[in-house]
Amino acid sequence: xxVEFPTIPEVADTMVASAATLNxxxxxLTYLLGESHAPFASTFTMRxxxxxxxxxxxxxxxxxxxxxxxxxxxxxxxxxxxxxxANNWHARIGFYGDDDAWHWVYExxxxxxxxxxxxxxxxxxxxxxxxxxxxxxxxxRIQIKGDNETYNTxxxxxxxGLLAAISDWPAxxxxxxxxxxxxxxxxxxRTSAQKLADFLPAINWCGGGEPVREWxxxxxxxxxxxxxxxxxxxxxxxxxxxxxxxxxxxxxxWQVQVRDTAGNEADVYESGDLATTGGYEEQTEEIDLTxxxxxxxxxxxxxxxxVGSLYRVTIRMRRTTSDAEVLDLYGGMVIRTSDGTPxxxxxxxxxxGHLATDVGPTHLNAYWTDLTLLYSGAEVLHGATPVLCHLHxxxxxxxxxxxxxxxxxxxxxxxDADDAPRxxxxxxxxxxxxxxxxxxxxxxxxxxxxxxPYGATYWLSRTLTAFEADGELL
Amino acid sequence: xxxxxxxxxxxxxxxxTGRVVSVVVEICWDGTNWVDESTRALAVAWADSxxxxxxxxxxxxxxxxxxASVELDNHDGRYSPDLTGSQANTYYPDGIWDLPVRxxxxxxxxxxxxxxxxxxxxxxxxxxxxxxxxxxxAQRAMLSLWDESAPLRQDKLTTDMYVDQRPDxxxxxxxxxxxxxxxxxxxxxGIVPWAWLDEENVWEELSQLAAADGGWVRATKEGEIVxxxxxxxxxGTDHTSSQATITRGRAWRLEDAxxxxxxxxxxxxxxxxxxxxxxDTIYSARExxxxxxxxxxxxxxxxxxxxxxxxxxVVDTDYTAxxxxxxxxxxxxxxxxTSYANQAVIELTNANANHSVWVLNLKLRGxxxxxxxxxxxxxxxxxxxxxxxxxxxxSANDYIQTKVQADRLAGFLRDRLGRxxxxxxxxCVLAPWLEVxxxxxxxxxDAGIDGDGYLVAYECSYRVGGMLTMTGVVLPADNLxxxxxxxxxxxxxxxxxxxxxxxx
Numbered sequence: 001x002x003v004e005f006p007t008i009p010e011v012a013d014t015m016v017a018s019a020a021t022l023n024x025x026x027x028x029l030t031y032l033l034g035e036s037h038a039p040f041a042s043t044f045t046m047r048x049x050x051x052x053x054x055x056x057x058x059x060x061x062x063x064x065x066x067x068x069x070x071x072x073x074x075x076x077x078x079x080x081x082x083x084x085x086a087n088n089w090h091a092r093i094g095f096y097g098d099d100d101a102w103h104w105v106y107e108x109x110x111x112x113x114x115x116x117x118x119x120x121x122x123x124x125x126x127x128x129x130x131x132x133x134x135x136x137x138x139x140x141r142i143q144i145k146g147d148n149e150t151y152n153t154x155x156x157x158x159x160x161g162l163l164a165a166i167s168d169w170p171a172x173x174x175x176x177x178x179x180x181x182x183x184x185x186x187x188x189x190r191t192s193a194q195k196l197a198d199f200l201p202a203i204n205w206c207g208g209g210e211p212v213r214e215w216x217x218x219x220x221x222x223x224x225x226x227x228x229x230x231x232x233x234x235x236x237x238x239x240x241x242x243x244x245x246x247x248x249x250x251x252x253x254w255q256v257q258v259r260d261t262a263g264n265e266a267d268v269y270e271s272g273d274l275a276t277t278g279g280y281e282e283q284t285e286e287i288d289l290t291x292x293x294x295x296x297x298x299x300x301x302x303x304x305x306x307v308g309s310l311y312r313v314t315i316r317m318r319r320t321t322s323d324a325e326v327l328d329l330y331g332g333m334v335i336r337t338s339d340g341t342p343x344x345x346x347x348x349x350x351x352x353g354h355l356a357t358d359v360g361p362t363h364l365n366a367y368w369t370d371l372t373l374l375y376s377g378a379e380v381l382h383g384a385t386p387v388l389c390h391l392h393x394x395x396x397x398x399x400x401x402x403x404x405x406x407x408x409x410x411x412x413x414x415x416d417a418d419d420a421p422r423x424x425x426x427x428x429x430x431x432x433x434x435x436x437x438x439x440x441x442x443x444x445x446x447x448x449x450x451x452x453p454y455g456a457t458y459w460l461s462r463t464l465t466a467f468e469a470d471g472e473l474l
Numbered sequence: 475x476x477x478x479x480x481x482x483x484x485x486x487x488x489x490x491t492g493r494v495v496s497v498v499v500e501i502c503w504d505g506t507n508w509v510d511e512s513t514r515a516l517a518v519a520w521a522d523s524x525x526x527x528x529x530x531x532x533x534x535x536x537x538x539x540x541x542a543s544v545e546l547d548n549h550d551g552r553y554s555p556d557l558t559g560s561q562a563n564t565y566y567p568d569g570i571w572d573l574p575v576r577x578x579x580x581x582x583x584x585x586x587x588x589x590x591x592x593x594x595x596x597x598x599x600x601x602x603x604x605x606x607x608x609x610x611x612a613q614r615a616m617l618s619l620w621d622e623s624a625p626l627r628q629d630k631l632t633t634d635m636y637v638d639q640r641p642d643x644x645x646x647x648x649x650x651x652x653x654x655x656x657x658x659x660x661x662x663x664g665i666v667p668w669a670w671l672d673e674e675n676v677w678e679e680l681s682q683l684a685a686a687d688g689g690w691v692r693a694t695k696e697g698e699i700v701x702x703x704x705x706x707x708x709x710g711t712d713h714t715s716s717q718a719t720i721t722r723g724r725a726w727r728l729e730d731a732x733x734x735x736x737x738x739x740x741x742x743x744x745x746x747x748x749x750x751x752x753x754d755t756i757y758s759a760r761e762x763x764x765x766x767x768x769x770x771x772x773x774x775x776x777x778x779x780x781x782x783x784x785x786x787x788v789v790d791t792d793y794t795a796x797x798x799x800x801x802x803x804x805x806x807x808x809x810x811x812t813s814y815a816n817q818a819v820i821e822l823t824n825a826n827a828n829h830s831v832w833v834l835n836l837k838l839r840g841x842x843x844x845x846x847x848x849x850x851x852x853x854x855x856x857x858x859x860x861x862x863x864x865x866x867x868x869s870a871n872d873y874i875q876t877k878v879q880a881d882r883l884a885g886f887l888r889d890r891l892g893r894x895x896x897x898x899x900x901x902c903v904l905a906p907w908l909e910v911x912x913x914x915x916x917x918x919x920d921a922g923i924d925g926d927g928y929l930v931a932y933e934c935s936y937r938v939g940g941m942l943t944m945t946g947v948v949l950p951a952d953n954l955x956x957x958x959x960x961x962x963x964x965x966x967x968x969x970x971x972x973x974x975x976x977x978x
Contacts, residue, residue: 007638012661013964016705019976020878021663175968182964354885354978359961360970445752472752472841473783 002408002470005031005197008190013183017359019352026349028193029370033342035200036379039236039404039455042226042313042334043159043386044208050391051152057092057143060155063389064139064413064465065162067132068202072165073105074384076119076158076227076261076310079144080112083151087111089144090153091118093160096139097131115156117261119310121163135473137411137441140387157389158261158310159227164199164383169375175364189367196374199383203411204468206403206460208390213329220255220316224332227312229382230305231338233290237269238333238402238457239283239315240429244325246276252327254283254317256334258298261310266301268294273320280330282428286337308380333402333457343378346370388465400424401460403468405452410435410444412466424459425452443472475710476717477695477907482588487581488905489724495579495904495942496587499544502574503565514552516614516938517545518577520593522621522910523931524690525947531736531890532866534930535690535702536681540621542577542593545614553615554602562600570600575619576697579934579942580906590906592934594697595619622697626652626677635782635815635843636669641683641873644669645691645701652676656696660703662687664882666873668748668843670780670815686873688883695909702911704886705977707928708960712912716926718905719915720946727901727945728918738891739862740854744869745880747849751842756781757818759836765807765824773836776817781840784813787820793836803831813840851880855892866891885978889956896950898927904934904944916948926951 006027011017044063052058073093081089088111094104106122124132132138142160146153170192173185207226215221223239239254251273259265269287287294289305298305305311315332319325347366350358373379403410414421417439422432431451435444446452446468460466479485487493499515500508520542526533551557555569562570575597580589599618604611620627629652636644642659644666649657664687671679677691680701684691688704707713722728756777765771777784787793787809795807806826812819818838824831848869866887874880898916908914910929917924927948936942951958960966961974 007665007667009640009663009665010661011963014709015661015663015703015963016708016977017961017963017966018663018705018882019978020882022976024878177969178967180965180967186963352976354956355975357973357975358970359966359973359976360968362970364968471750 003031008193010190011183011186015183017186019354019356022352025189025193025367026351028197029349029367032193032196032374032381033346033370033379036231036374036381037338037340038406039335039337040228041205041207041403042228042336043205044389045157045159045225045227045312046391047210047222047225049154049156051154052144053146053149053152055145055148057090057145059141059143059392061142061157061389062139062392063141063160063387064137065385065387066137066203066467066469067134067162068164068385069134070162070164070385071129072121072123072163073160074119074121074163075106075160076117077142077160078115078117078156078158079110079154080115081146081151081153083113083146085111085113087147087151089146091142091144091155093140093142095132097128098133098136099131101131102141103128103131115154115263117158117263119158119261141392158312159386160389161384161386164385166195166199166375166383169195172368175361177361179361181364189371192371192375196371196381200381201383201385202469203385204403204406205386205388206401206466206468207334208388209331209399209401211399212331215317215319215327215329218319220318221327221329223254223315223317223329224334225312225314226334227310228334228336229384230309230311231307231336232305233288233339234337235268235287235289235313236333236335236337236457237285237287237313237315239317240280240330240332240459241317242280242328242330243276243278243319244328246278246325248275249321250276250325251320252276252317253320254315256285256287257314257316258289258303259312259314260303264302266297266303268297307378308382331400331402331459335404335457343373345373345377346379388467390464399461401463401466402457403460403466404457405446405454405468407468407470408445408447409469409472410446410466411441411469412444412460412463413441414438415462415464419462421460421462423449423452424461425449425456429457429459445472475694475909476712476912477590477909479590479907482580483583484580484588484590484906487583488903493903494582495936496582496589497936497942498578498587498589500576500578503561505574508576511546514547515544516547517936519543519933519935520577521931521933524692524910525931530733531895531949532868532887533685534890535692536685537692539623539627540593540595540693542575542595542619544575544577544617544619546617548602548613548615551613553600553617555600570597570617572625573597573600573617575617579904579936591695592906593619593621593695594693595621596624598624621693622699623677623691623693626654626680626699627675629676630673631671631676632673632814632817633671635780636666637782638665638667639669640665641687641689642701644683645680648676648680649699654699657699659701660689660706662689662701662703663705664879667875668780669873672776672780672814672816682871683873686871686879688886692910704882705960707911708955708977709962713928715913716915717912718908719917720900720902721917722920725900725902727899728916728921728923729899730921730923731897731899733895733897736891737860737894738855738864738866739860740852740865741884741887741891742850742852742865742867743874743880743884743887744848744850744867745874745876746872747846748843748875749846750782751844753785753839754842755837756784756840756842757838763822763833763836765822765831765833767824767829768827770821770823773820773822774817775820775838777838777840779842779844780816781842782815784811784818784838784840786811787836787838792839794834795831796834797829797831803829807831807833849877849880851877851884853884853888855888857892859893882978886955890954893953898923898948898950899945900948901943901945904942908932908944913951914946914948928954
């Protein structure tokens with residue numbers, strides 16, 4: 001059982017109009033509004049900058065993404081080479097196709113001497129598309145190199161992914177007082193809603209994790225970095241840690257930073273001093289980026305949050321006492337959330353009943369108002385499915401992914417085919433469920449975990465990458 | 475849909491005080507050419523009905539095939555299959571079965587006969603008999619006919635799973651699958667999430683699919699299969715404006731009856747949601763399967779539940795293969811599969827020329843389409859025409875799977891069944907253009923009747939030298955639906971206040 005986009009019947013000229021049919025439009029619109037406000041985990045980006053010094057391409061980042069017919073990739077990363085502009089850095093993005101060969105679909109370079117943000121989209125060629133099959137999961141890689149081995153080339157991933165497109169978005173249907181719309185006008189609502197539903201990512205990805213870090217310093221240590229695609233208004237952040245031999249007087253702090261693509265960075269949250277217990281501990285904070293101290297900090301940093309844009313979120317932590325006991329940083333969650341308040345222009349779709357005699361422009365045009373908001377307005381939906389990345393060199397099991405449960409089936413790759421992953425959920429994520437081990441992609445029905453309600457967060461250990469989907473099949 | 479009378483004087487002659495009738499009976503002996511047998515036709519009768527014989531109005535449209543009979547002069551044995559050299563013997567030497575027959579009727583306009591098709595069907599029985607005519611023995615043949623739905627009542631089909639399709643889309647596919655060339659399908663109002671046939675009777679499933687949308691399928695006079703959606707009578711001119719006025723001047727019998735048995739205080743429509751389950755075993759063979767040397771064995775595997783995406787059996791996972799004596803025979807066996815929604819045909823081929831291969835523990839895995847617990851929508855009539863509770867429960871339709879479907883069905887069934895329904899009867903000269911479902915006007919000042927209704931049943935007959943008569947049953951249109959007129963797409967004007975009303 002799952003929440004499904006409604007099946008909307010087609011109507012025909014000379015057909016009597018049915019309240020039930022029109023109500024499927026309303027249901028479709030509220031479904032899409034829910035998707036617009038859906039929470040998403042941040043995607044992986046490196047905690048530390050990655051560098052290569054060779055003049056042949058070296059893989060920095062590996063990732064996976066299910067394919068469902070997209071013809072475009074998008075990319076966002078920062079790169080530079082420390083040659084002071086004398087030489088080039090090079091980067092390329094590719095996937096491993098059905099023909100068991102790598103296809104480097106996009107390649108770029110520059111002479112930047114300091115981190116420079118590079119982003120854009122790139123169309124896949126017919127030959128590349130021929131090596132991608134709808135419903136299959138593909139491995140992607142990002143490689144970098146320099147012109148020579150003398151200088152280092154640096155990369156910071158923001159996000160790469162597959163970008164769906166909406167083609168042939170129709171013109172607004174004509175509903176006017178005393179007008180006589182035909183079936184095409186009515187069916188435009190259906191078609192447009194369906195296009196938006198098809199545009200949505202088919203998966204709910206798990207956020208990337210970093211290996212456990214021992215932090216022996218009183219300065220800030222990065223626990224987790226992730227990238228979110230912004231929609232108003234909040235971030236749900238969780239940090240998991242252990243102050244060895246902790247006690248009330250041995251305190252810690254944590255903070256959350258938001259950085260835009262121009263390099264502006266704001267501290268949107270900082271905790272007070274937190275007493276420790278010596279055991280595993282978690283702190284959770286939902287930060288409204290549009291109000292209070294967070295909004296003030298963003299404004300002061302020159303960051304104007306824009307719907308649909310990427311932002312990098314960093315969770316950091318430090319000891320506030322100088323004692324040398326080690327602070328173990330187990331991981332952080334960064335999840336984009338919304339309180340569900342629609343944009344001011346949103347019109348709640350009408351619910352129709354038998355014998356309703358208000359089939360007029362006010363209610364009918366409201367559908368198009370909402371569809372437009374979802375297509376290109378303040379409720380805009382994004383058809384971006386990120387490649388779920390991790391560092392090429394990272395084979396450590398001592399790391400956890402994180403997720404917010406929205407879809408029934410969890411698809412994952414185990415770090416070790418014989419080592420069963422564990423999912424930690426419940427209050428302070430104190431309950432554990434052992435999942436199935438296996439080689440390749442494994443699907444697990446999360447409805448088997450009765451105490452994991454939809455909307456709850458979880459940690460996922462011993463997995464390389466994971467995402468949720470509505471079906472056992474992709 | 476009333477037949478087109480343009481270019482004829484049929485309506486005028488029907489109104490006239492007298493008329494000369496014309497009846498044409500044709501038989502297609504060779505499958506291609508229609509032969510006029512009218513001169514041998516001594517009597518014809520045909521009937522059609524939308525009224526369910528036992529259930530009445532709740533199951534309007536779900537009826538037996540339209541029937542007809544033709545009595546033929548068989549003095550020369552033309553219709554005797556056993557008579558060497560006869561027409562029947564030439565084309566149907568083993569007995570007349572499935573013989574195409576059509577009947578047309580109308581009136582002469584001067585010297586020109588003007589007829590419209592009254593019946594298209596097939597003879598399923600030809601009874602020969604001897605009778606007395608004018609004091610002398612006379613040979614007769616009586617053809618009993620079914621309409622063009624009859625062949626579909628014999629057909630059985632097995633299909634893939636239909637997912638999220640309108641009933642008319644499924645009907646389109648099924649009718650094409652069974653080779654029906656001529657059909658006309660309304661666009662259905664709803665969507666059936668899951669549908670499949672598993673060696674099931676095609677016509678029954680067509681009817682159930684149509685009924686899940688509140689409509690019906692039937693064969694027209696012309697032999698065309700049509701699907702008429704729930705709102706069909708609210709839309710076409712044939713149903714919104716009267717196609718004939720039956721007055722005392724044109725009828726020699728008018729009657730009025732109230733159908734009490736079709737009155738209910740509430741309607742309950744059951745629906746059973748279905749969901750796609752997790753990959754699971756959906757079939758397990760109960761015995762070892764022997765595949766002889768060099769042979770292919772075919773097994774029909776019926777699933778425990780209908781399924782989507784069935785996996786072709788994988789060696790070691792879904793079966794093992796060995797020879798007698800326990801030698802591994804996996805390399806000798808190849809497995810092919812054709813899967814449907816509720817069964818798969820497995821082909822096991824043994825490439826070994828000497829040894830039989832035994833296939834053990836064969837199973838199929840797929841994604842079951844599970845039926846959930848039954849839900850129900852109940853609509854209570856506010857008409858107050860019946861004391862106490864009397865519930866009509868619609869529960870036997872597997873294609874009603876969503877609340878949207880059940881809501882709509884319960885709504886309009888409540889309107890149909892919540893009031894006493896009169897059934898007007900009449901008998902008159904055949905109005906040859908009328909079909910079941912056409913709107914007609916009945917006026918009988920003595921009985922105080924003056925209203926429109928839908929022709930829901932008729933019987934017509936003619937005997938040489940006699941009258942061409944039609945008896946009909948009319949269901950009054952008043953209050954049959956929640957409103958007399960609804961918002962029609964492409965016709966009604968949009969208004970914020972005071973638009974035509976919406977249907978359920």
